[in-house]
Amino acid sequence: MKKVTNIIFAGLGGQGVLKASDILAEILFTLDYDVKKSEVHGMSQRGGSVSSEIRFGAEVFSPMIPHGETDYLVVLEPTQVEVNISKLREGGILITPADLPLDKLSNPKAANTMFLGALSKHLTEIPEERFIEVIKRFLPEKVHEVNIEAFKLGRG
Amino acid sequence: MTKKLLLSGNEAVAMAAQYCKVNLGVGYPGTPSSEILDEFSKLGGKAEWAPNEKTALEVAIGGAFAKGRTLATMKHVGVNVAADPLFTIAYSGVPGGLVLISADDPGLASSQNEQDNRRYAISAGVPMFEPASSQECYDFLIKAFELSEKFKTLVLFRMTTRVCHSKTLVVPREDDYPAAVINYEKDAKSNVMIPAYARIAHRKMRNRLAEIAELNEAGEFIVEKMRSSEIGIIATGISYMHAEDAAPEASILKLGLTYPLPLERIRNFASKVKKCYVIEEGDPIVTETCLANGIQVVGKNEIYRYGELNVNRVRRILSGDVTPEAAPVPGKPPQLCVGCPHRKSYEGMKALDLIVAGDIGCYTLGVLPPYEAVHTCVCMGASITTGLGMRHVMAEEQARKVVSVIGDSTFWHTGINGIVEMVYNRPATGHVVIILDNSITAMTGMQEHAGTGFHLDNSPSKKLVIEDVVKAMGVDNVDIIDSTAEYDAYCELLKKRLASNDLSVIIVRRPCILGMVKRKGK
Numbered sequence: 001m002k003k004v005t006n007i008i009f010a011g012l013g014g015q016g017v018l019k020a021s022d023i024l025a026e027i028l029f030t031l032d033y034d035v036k037k038s039e040v041h042g043m044s045q046r047g048g049s050v051s052s053e054i055r056f057g058a059e060v061f062s063p064m065i066p067h068g069e070t071d072y073l074v075v076l077e078p079t080q081v082e083v084n085i086s087k088l089r090e091g092g093i094l095i096t097p098a099d100l101p102l103d104k105l106s107n108p109k110a111a112n113t114m115f116l117g118a119l120s121k122h123l124t125e126i127p128e129e130r131f132i133e134v135i136k137r138f139l140p141e142k143v144h145e146v147n148i149e150a151f152k153l154g155r156g
Numbered sequence: 157m158t159k160k161l162l163l164s165g166n167e168a169v170a171m172a173a174q175y176c177k178v179n180l181g182v183g184y185p186g187t188p189s190s191e192i193l194d195e196f197s198k199l200g201g202k203a204e205w206a207p208n209e210k211t212a213l214e215v216a217i218g219g220a221f222a223k224g225r226t227l228a229t230m231k232h233v234g235v236n237v238a239a240d241p242l243f244t245i246a247y248s249g250v251p252g253g254l255v256l257i258s259a260d261d262p263g264l265a266s267s268q269n270e271q272d273n274r275r276y277a278i279s280a281g282v283p284m285f286e287p288a289s290s291q292e293c294y295d296f297l298i299k300a301f302e303l304s305e306k307f308k309t310l311v312l313f314r315m316t317t318r319v320c321h322s323k324t325l326v327v328p329r330e331d332d333y334p335a336a337v338i339n340y341e342k343d344a345k346s347n348v349m350i351p352a353y354a355r356i357a358h359r360k361m362r363n364r365l366a367e368i369a370e371l372n373e374a375g376e377f378i379v380e381k382m383r384s385s386e387i388g389i390i391a392t393g394i395s396y397m398h399a400e401d402a403a404p405e406a407s408i409l410k411l412g413l414t415y416p417l418p419l420e421r422i423r424n425f426a427s428k429v430k431k432c433y434v435i436e437e438g439d440p441i442v443t444e445t446c447l448a449n450g451i452q453v454v455g456k457n458e459i460y461r462y463g464e465l466n467v468n469r470v471r472r473i474l475s476g477d478v479t480p481e482a483a484p485v486p487g488k489p490p491q492l493c494v495g496c497p498h499r500k501s502y503e504g505m506k507a508l509d510l511i512v513a514g515d516i517g518c519y520t521l522g523v524l525p526p527y528e529a530v531h532t533c534v535c536m537g538a539s540i541t542t543g544l545g546m547r548h549v550m551a552e553e554q555a556r557k558v559v560s561v562i563g564d565s566t567f568w569h570t571g572i573n574g575i576v577e578m579v580y581n582r583p584a585t586g587h588v589v590i591i592l593d594n595s596i597t598a599m600t601g602m603q604e605h606a607g608t609g610f611h612l613d614n615s616p617s618k619k620l621v622i623e624d625v626v627k628a629m630g631v632d633n634v635d636i637i638d639s640t641a642e643y644d645a646y647c648e649l650l651k652k653r654l655a656s657n658d659l660s661v662i663i664v665r666r667p668c669i670l671g672m673v674k675r676k677g678k
Contacts (some may be wrong), residue, residue, distance in 0.1 A: 012488060015521060025323060026269065029160075029162040029325070029429070032384065034321065034325060035162060035323075035324070035325065036324045036376075037322060037324075038161075038318060038321065039321060040265040040266075040317060040321065047488065047490065047491050047493070048487065048489055048490030048491065049487025049488045049489075051487075061397040061400035062394075062397040062398045062400070062401045063322035063323075063394075063397065063400045064318065064398070064466045064467065066236050066401065066467035067466070067467075067468070068468075069466045079488070080487070080488075082485060083485045083486070083487045083488075084485075090207070100410060131620060136365055141243050
């Protein structure tokens with residue numbers, strides 16, 4: 001496999017963008033891909049734009065996705081679509097809040113896991129159990145149930 | 157099976173420091189360097205936050221005088237603060253192992269400038285490594301200590317934001333590394349830089365660099381990939397990664413030990429390709445060095461000096477594209493948090509239409525709407541002193557509107573020197589210093605400092621008290637107030653102090669809400 005797959009998670013500070021990308025990077029790492037994950041940790045204030053880029057494949061060089069070559073753009077906040085949309089390649093897949101049954105979430109804090117579920121449908125090379133396993137490893141036990149529910153709702 | 161980890165560059169550095177049994181890590185927090193010492197401490201290393209970068213480097217130098225292995229960490233602008241000891245230790249060298257990490261921020265993700273600290277290696281005369289990945293952060297840090305101990309010199313370890321914060325794969329070493337033998341010996345001729353000894357030390361330093369250049373030619377830190385004979389690329393640090401993606405067909409000469417440069421290897425490589433480019437972020441340092449030594453290379457256009465490089469920009473450089481680049485769609489800027497104690501402090505300053513000499517911290521965001529209260533911000537600690545300069549020069553009516561605003565961590569960093577200046581060279585109208593004390597180093601991610609009562613590893617420490625210190629220094633009035641809980645009283649106090657000719661320090665004390673979350677989690 002020569003191709004590198006490029007994924008961006010984007011949203012606002014406090015939405016769990018970095019957590020979602022941490023979980024996905026860890027999953028890819030356990031599957032023995034070459035993985036690179038890049039984000040700019042700025043000031044720690046809440047509420048500013050946040051995005052995290054993941055690249056995986058047999059061999060990855062730059063940790064930053066070339067502009068316009070993103071395969072999957074996952075945007076957790078509607079206003080951030082415009083900020084990031086030019087990064088998506090032609091024919092790339094965009095996942096936004098409008099695509100998800102967010103009203104069915106029992107805890108809105110698990111929204112990031114729902115987005116991860118929606119993305120997981122497309123990443124057919126990753127078994128579903130691997131997602132569940134790493135979500136459990138990365139999140140405290142008391143929120144396992146709500147996040148797995150969110151993941152499954154997102155996966156549809 | 158080999159153990160493999162997914163680590164940020166900062167985590168990889170920390171793990172390498174622990175592997176080679178670094179005796180002491182000292183630094184001052186600054187994005188993108190801040191996580192290194194926290195991680196080193198979590199792994200069991202002895203790490204501490206110093207009040208500023210000069211202090212940090214000096215403590216590290218002392219440890220290396222004792223033949224220990226020491227690490228100093230800071231962001232690029234922090235090296236400016238530490239430049240005084242740096243330039244002299246470059247002469248004298250150290251009997252132990254000493255590595256200084258400079259975490260540069262091309263593109264200014266979280267800094268006041270994008271200075272290229274590779275210049276420090278050249279200017280001070282110390283060797284420099286530039287890792288391109290987390291694996292290289294790990295490997296090169298160990299090599300940096302080995303080089304330091306072999307040549308008895310400080311080694312500069314230059315990282316950049318993308319190297320510090322990108323997570324990439326690392327295979328750590330599992331064998332046992334020999335600890336430093338702490339065996340102090342007096343050697344005043346080497347370690348006291350009086351002119352007579354320093355003249356000798358300067359020559360020794362140049363000889364040392366010549367020897368290291370020779371070692372660099374041998375190729376241990378060079379990766380050469382001969383592919384096309386048409387195009388060759390010389391690259392350093394993260395630029396190498398972008399170049400591999402941008403031009404997979406090109407031949408590559410990747411440099412790891414980037415000062416002193418292996419000029420003969422570069423000359424040889426350049427002669428094997430028709431066109432040889434240098435891909436480097438920031439200043440055209442390798443390019444100019446090559447050209448000055450008669451090696452025909454092509455650098456980048458001036459437009460690529462600004463900001464970070466990336467794959468698209470490297471493609472543009474290689475194709476000679478100098479058309480204007482599309483500006484990225486601006487995102488939502490960070491703001492002072494809801495519940496942040498600085499909000500009310502600025503509301504009051506804005507209402508009184510004050511001239512605010514600002515400083516470096518979360519509170520620099522007071523320059524943005526809705527407050528737009530901050531008038532100036534230069535560097536760490538400059539609020540007090542620049543405010544004093546304004547007071548000395550302005551006419552009385554305007555001078556009375558000047559306040560200096562500084563945070564608690566920044567006060568201990570270099571703000572305290574401004575208080576000395578204020579008490580010694582008192583302006584005719586006095587002065588008002590507002591210390592926004594949220595009891596943590598907030599902006600860089602909640603680090604402890606001398607005034608919090610905790611060490612880096614969260615163990616209790618002696619707590620320095622701002623009001624005790626400024627009172628002892630001879631400030632006329634020292635008030636402590638919470639601008640959120642007592643807003644009206646805060647505004648009245650400000651008016652009263654501004655109307656007098658006194659030297660006043662107003663400590664606005666209310667903890668950072670994110671800091672409280674951290675402490676609760678302990």
